[in-house]
Amino acid sequence: MAATQIKTAPESTTAHVNFMGKAQQFYGSMMFCYQDQEWDSVFLLGVHAAISMTDALCVFKLQKRSISSSHQDAVRLLMECFSKDAEARKNTDRLAQIINQKHLAEYAAKRFTQKDAAEFVKKVERFMIWAKSNLPA
Numbered sequence: 001m002a003a004t005q006i007k008t009a010p011e012s013t014t015a016h017v018n019f020m021g022k023a024q025q026f027y028g029s030m031m032f033c034y035q036d037q038e039w040d041s042v043f044l045l046g047v048h049a050a051i052s053m054t055d056a057l058c059v060f061k062l063q064k065r066s067i068s069s070s071h072q073d074a075v076r077l078l079m080e081c082f083s084k085d086a087e088a089r090k091n092t093d094r095l096a097q098i099i100n101q102k103h104l105a106e107y108a109a110k111r112f113t114q115k116d117a118a119e120f121v122k123k124v125e126r127f128m129i130w131a132k133s134n135l136p137a
Contacts, residue, residue: 016060023052039112043105046124
């Protein structure tokens with residue numbers, strides 16, 4: 001059975017700078033929320049930081065980004081950028097774990113704790129560092 005096609009939009013390679021800027025804004029806001037003990041907001045902003053950084057990587061490497069309604073397709077598209085790289089595999093798995101928190105953060109009654117947020121911030125930070133290392137300065 002063939003893999004389903006990911007819905008994408010073409011982008012200029014240089015547009016990665018704009019997506020990276022958005023990712024850094026979301027990341028900075030996540031850190032402010034962490035300092036202010038707004039644990040639920042930490043999760044949603046971290047998810048958006050990771051998704052925007054993924055868009056930056058895909059735009060830079062493939063000149064396209066996912067526009068699928070499923071954020072997991074962004075994970076699949078990122079794998080296309082780095083198909084045989086073990087470090088990339090670890091970080092695409094990390095991205096999937098980050099994105100999996102989106103539904104809980106937005107729609108579930110669950111409230112996140114400081115411990116939850118601290119672990120999540122580490123995941124997002126590690127993903128962001130890896131992603132930046134694969135983009136021009």
